[in-house]
Every structure is written in C-alpha cells, then in structure tokens.
Amino acid sequence: MASEITYAEVKFKNVSPAAVAEAPPEKKKHENHPQKYPLCLPWLISLLLFLVCIALIIAFLEESWTCCPKGWRHFQEKCYYLSNDLMSWAESEQNCTGMGSHLVVINSKAEQDFLFEELHKYSLRGVNYYIGLRAQEVGQWHWLDGTPLSETAAFWRAGEPSNVDPEKCVVIHTREMSQNNWNDVSCSNHCRICQAEAVTV
Template identity: 65%
Template sequence: MASEITYAEVKFKNESPAPVVKGLPKKKKPEQHPQKYPLWLPWLISLLLLLVCIALVVVLLERGWTCCPKGWRRFQGSCYFLSLDRMNCAESAQNCTGMGSQLVVINSKAEQEFLSKQKTQSVRRDNVYIGLFEEKVGQWQWADKTPYNVTAAFWRKEEPSPGHENCTVMHVPEGNLYNWNNVKPDTMHHRICEAAAVIV
C-alpha cells in the first residue's frame, strides 16, 4: 500500500496585527506650594535693574572720567600746572603754550578760591603769572580772548596800578581772594598753566 500524501492549501492573509494602543502615561500633577510672592515681582525687579544700568551708562557717557597729566591738579573741567621755576611774562606764556596749555584764565569765584589755596611744600610761590594782559592802557584781555569783566576781577586794593605794568600775577601770600597785582613784563615769577581735562 502506497502512502498517500495529502496537500493542504493554506492561505495567509497579509494583515498586520491590530495595533496595541497603550494609554499615555498619566501626568503627575505638580505639587501645589503656596506662592510666597506675586508673579509680577521678578519682572519688576528686572525692570528696575535695567533702568539703573541705563542711568549709569548715561551718566558715564555724559560726564565721563576726567584725567590730568601727572603733576597737574584737577579742578572742575580743567587741569592746572604750578611751575617750580621762574620766568618773565612772555616766557611764562610761551612755556604754557609749549605744554599744550595757556596761562590760567580765571572764570569764576570758585576757580579763584581754588587757585588761591594752591601751595606746595617744596617751593614758596609769592607771585604767579596768570593769563591777564593789558593790551592797551586800561584795556585788559585774557589769554584765550575771553572778555574781561571788571566785576568778576580779583584785584588787590589800589590795583591795577597805572604805568608799564601790563602783566598780572596772583599774590599767593595775600590770604584772601582779592590778590591780583599788575607787574612789569620783565619780572621773574612762577606761573599757573591751564589746560582742559581729558574726558575718557
């Protein structure tokens, strides 16, 4: 007896199995903590810090830092050099110009007060040239051509005296604000040079 072979026709359907849908993990609810400050407070602090920074930048840009060369003294927007040596009037003016400055031009009572107090231990300065000259008899002129104002002048009593004294000195030992004296241009005195302070 011969063995029989039985064939069976098997058909597979090309179907993917039904997807298994898993549920999304449940989110944990954040723990509720009582709020210690209002929500707008960090914004307010940030805004205030920003305004402070802007104000500082504006102030620094407008004013800047004022610097003077070594050995010069600063007052307001100017630098002042008090000489250690003596020269005549023309040499004093020329020396200041050579340093990129000029003999001092006094514009205010505050500046006069500042300069009247300038003394050093090493050099005794009795008289110092300032930048006021008599161009013609009775016509005084500042070195930078600033108009001369007699009501803002600080002459000693009985000064300026008439004659050939067409340069001006500040008599430092005077002890008060009114210490200007006119002198002959060939007399040897110390000088005060003035230059604008450098703003950085």
C-alpha cells in the same frame, strides 16, 4: 407526598425595617478654588528684575569721571598746573600751550578762591604766578582769549593795578593773605598757572 413549606419571620434588633444598604459615599470632587495670584506673576517679577538690571548697567555706562594729568589740580571742569620754574610771560604761555593748556583765565570768585587755597596749601617756590591777563595798552586789561576784564571778576590787591607802562602783565602775589591778590608787574621771569579742560572718561 407533598412537603410542607414553613415560613418564619426574622427580626433584627436596632435595625429599622426600612433599612436599605447604602452605597459607599462618593468621593467629593475637588473644588476649584480661585488662585491667590495670577499664573503670570512669576514671569512679571522676572521681567521687572531684568529691566532693573538693564537700567543699572546703562546708568553705570553713562556715568563719567573727570580727571587731570598727574601733578595737576582739579577744580570743577578744569585742571590747573602750578609751576616751580621761572619764565617770562611769553615763554610761560608757550610752555602752557606745549602742554595742551594756556595761562589761567579766572572767571569767578570760586575759581579765584580755589587758586588762593592751592597756592597757600603747598610750599611752592614762587612768589608771583602769571595768569592769562595782560594789557597791550596801559590800563586796557584783556584775557588771552581777547575778552576784556570784567570788574565783577577782578581781584586786584589794594592800590593795584599801577597802570604804568613797564607793568603790563598780571600775577597772583602769594604773599598777599587776601583773596584779592592780583598785581600788575613787568613781564619778566615769574612762575605760572596753566589751565586745561579736564578729561571726561
């Protein structure tokens, strides 16, 4: 006996007839956002810091200092020794030469002012201090290196030089309270000022 086939229509509430099973949503691919700085930036910063360090090292190595022997006074690129003992002009020059220096040659008002201050700053023994100026002939003043005295860098006391035969050497007279304190004197025993180049290290 043949069996009957029964058909039934099933309806679901709230489901559209065209409902189709949806596949799970695909994961979005990560978008390639542009970087806010180039990949080489850290390398460039490191290089810059390295170059700054090199520049600082070079600057430190190239920096130099000028210095003078103990007991000497420093001014600009020179060193000055103010003695406390007495010698003739010739002995004074020999003594300075023995220390690698010479009697001072004063080339500017700034240098004269410096020596004036130094001689008045300390309680030194001497009244007169030889400088490297003298006359072979009366009134013909020359420095040790042979250069004639420049009138623009001459600091004579009032009424000096005397320009007389017994007085052919020049001193700084410390009891003169003006920067114009040179005096021509006999070349007998006085203190001295030696001058040398400052050592650069």
